[in-house]
Amino acid sequence: MQRKYPNLCKPITIGNVTFRNRMFGSPMGGTDITADCTIGPKSTAFYELRAKGGAASVTVSEVVVHPETEASHMYHLDLGTVDSLASFTYTADAIRRHGAIASVELSHSGQYAGTYLTDKNKKQGLAQWGPSPGVRPDGREVKELSQELIDDIVAAYGRCAGLAKRAGYEMIMVHGGHGWLINQFFSPYFNRRTDKYGGSLENRVRFAQEVLDSVREAVGSGFPIEFRMSGSELFEGGYDLTEGIEIAKLIESRVDLLHVSAGTYQTGFGITHPSMFLPHGSNVYLAAEIKKHVSVPVATVGGLNDPAQMEEIIASGQADVVEMARALLADPELPKKVMSNRDEDIIKCLRCFTCMAERAETSTRRCTVNPLIGREMDGTEIYPSPNPRKVLVAGGGPGGLYAALTAAKRGHKVILCEKSDEIGGILRGEQAIPFKYEMYELGVTLGKLAKDAGVEIRLNTPVTKEYAEKENVDALIIAVGSAPLVPPIPGLNGDNVVIVNNYYLEKDKVSDSVVVLGGGLAGCEAAIHFAQEGKTVHLVEMRAELAPDANIRHRPIMLKEIEKNNIQVHLGFKGLCVTKEGVVCADSNGEEHLVPGTSVICALGQRARRNVVDELMDCAPYVSQIGDCVKASTITTAIYQGYHAALDI
Template structure:
């Protein structure tokens, strides 16, 4: 067949192993690491899902090679812990049986040992070791590794690699980036040693070369060894891209694939994992430059989810392999869809960080747009119903669409009614905000999927009790959503006031001097967008903090964007709106004017309970999902919609 993305779909041989395409699943931590750091059954299923979806390689992360000096709660691989070797074996087998190559990331946190502990307070009791002695920015003392300790860690890398090979893994990734131990040796910021491991570039690379020699001795010639490095540390005092090129040249004779990432622990989370505020592929330039100077294959990554962009990366010679992590959570079948020319069916990652926030908050995984993630053992296949029935879904937002799609896959006759002229629900408003456009696209993609599955979509149709009873359905899924809260402020109905939900329809109304009322997630993101357009933006919030409804990964990044160009007024209560701006009361009750000629109202949503309650008794099976139950997130709506349809 003629493939739409021939370079992305082309096999590649690395070492003595052939990979079926150029789309690799990047290292991601598991979902149920056991108390003694073994791979749980849930994690095995988590990794297997990406193999089933067509990825050429699936990398499990992270295996800490030397627990004695790294107390992070991550995978360990040894022969004395029951379940350690067998857990790795079952996982490698689960990946390989679907045609993917199983890889494992070998790592050591160095002076950041304990980062992955759920109880962060326990880090204070750990001994932190790095290339040099010092004190971390958080006040924790770091001890310098002795040469004997270095030698033991080098040995441990080889021992773990050998055990991984025994377990059935067919590639080893050595983690030398992101501020972890090997990166700490490479970096002039961390490494102040005066012996053979410090000083010159050749000396700072010595530890990495010894680690790679140890791994090679354990796995043998032809077994692919991949080295993950930061192309640049991207902060003052760290190494530059020019230094990254030299590091790569000094390591290439030891490895088969060079994996170029970006940033370090010091630089920040949002650079290594590009947020929605950065362009897709923002780190690719690092791999592209390094590739010019080495003769081995180079891999790149960083917010990639568009097959056309990835095809261009390979075709233009910027890299030989593309890695994805979040994109393969959002749609684990992305590689399979690319290979079969079904790229229009890809559900794109929103870069909302729900996946990483969930892991940090609950030690599990969840994805906003993929209800299977972290729950793979509950079943990943939609089974046909033995008793197909007529189903009505009231509401065409993300939850309603997911419910309709899942019900149709089960073989039910599905009708979806949407009161407006287009499906997508609240996502329709995101088309006007550049960094949230993929949320708008989600509604478009789900709408296409529903139509292709035979869902009868009725637009401009309001569902009432009489309507449902006339249809004589056996199942009703209520997904009527929410409505914006309009505070009873004098002047709120003025012509120069726009509700944030309607901004995409009324952009021309918003002047260059704008006030956003409401500092929750929606208001903050609207303020950032308006500031990016060059407008003078004031943001008002009654509480003392902004975006308290944002997840713990996205919120710090969001706040930094706010700091760049938005004038923030916390503990300000809007009293009335005038042509000159918004009269507010500060925390002392003193009135003041925040000037502006346009106002955007973003104070939150209210569940449409009256509509939902009217429909509750209209069918034998009734489910209520999403915002009509309680205003929440896309994640909640999609997850509830999926399971409501499974329960029919």
């Protein structure tokens, strides 16, 4: 067959190992790290899903090589811990049996030890070690590593690498980026040593060279070693791309693949893992420049999810390999779909950070668009129902679409009714905001997949009690969503007011001076969009903080965007009335203020359509209610509930 993306699909040999394509699964932390820091069965299933989906390699992350000086709750690999070696072996088997190469990331966080502890208070009792002594921004003391400890850590990298090879891993990744210990040695900001590890760049690279020599001695020649580095630290005082190139040149003889990422702990989460506010592939330029100066293959990473863009990266010689993490959570079958020319079926990552927020909150994983993630052991296959039924889904938003798709895959006869002329529900409104466009695309893709699976979609068809009873279905899934909350504020129904959900239909009504009424997630993101367009924006919120409904990873990045775009924020302001000049608000003392703006965006939240739900509850033998019509919530909740409602029929 003729491959639509021939460069992306082309095998590559690294060391003595051949990888089936150029799409690698970059490191992702597991979901059930045991008390002894072994790989739990849920994590094995978590990694296996990406192997089944066609990735060329899957990297297990992170193995702490020296727990004595790095007490984060991450994986340990040793012979002394019962089940440690076995858990790694079972995971390597699970990856390899699907044709992917099992890799493992060896790591040490240095002065950021304890980062992955769920109980952050435990960090108080840890000793943080780094190249040089100092005090972290949070007040914790950093101790300088002695030569004896450096030697011990270097040897530990080799021991772990040898055990990983013994367990069946066919590639080792050494983590030298993102502000972790090896990066700390590279960085003039962190490394102020005066011995052989400090001062000149050659000295600052010495620790990495010793680590790589230790790993090479353990695994032997021809065994692929991948080195992950930040092409630039991207903050004042850190090393820049010019030095990043020199670092790459000084280590290339010791590695088989240079994995070029970006940034460091200092720069913030949204650069190393590009947020929705950055272009896709925003860090590719670092890999592309480093590739010009080295002879080993180079991999790039960061917010990549579009096959056309990834094909161009490889075809143009910017990199030899593309690596993905979040994109393979959203759609583990992305590589398989690329290989079989089914790229239109890819469910794209939204870069919403639900996956990483969930890990920080509950030590599990979850994905907004993929209900399997973190729950792979519950079953990843959809089996046909032994008793196919007639199913009616009321509502064509993300939850309803996912329910219809899942029910159709089970062999049921499925009708989906959508009261408007387009599927997608609340996601339709996102098409007008460029950095949220993939949310709109999600509705389009789910609609295509549902039709392909045999779902009959009826547009302009509201589901009433009479309609449902006339269809005489065996199962009814109610997914009628929510309606915008529009309180009886005088003037809020005026011509200068646009409901945030309807902005995509009324873009021309919005002037260059905007008041966004409501500082929740939707209001904040709308305000950022208007500011990016060059408009003057005021953001009004009745509560004492913005966007408490945003997840803990996305929220700080979004707040920085609000600050960067000079959005004027008014907290503790309650809207009293809307005029042609703006919104009259009362502050916390009851004093009135006019917040100026000739256009007003109403983003005051959503209210569940309970009246519709109540009408339909007795219209079929099996009735399930999902998503926003239960309680105004998230895409994550709607899709998860829709998937399981269909499985329960």
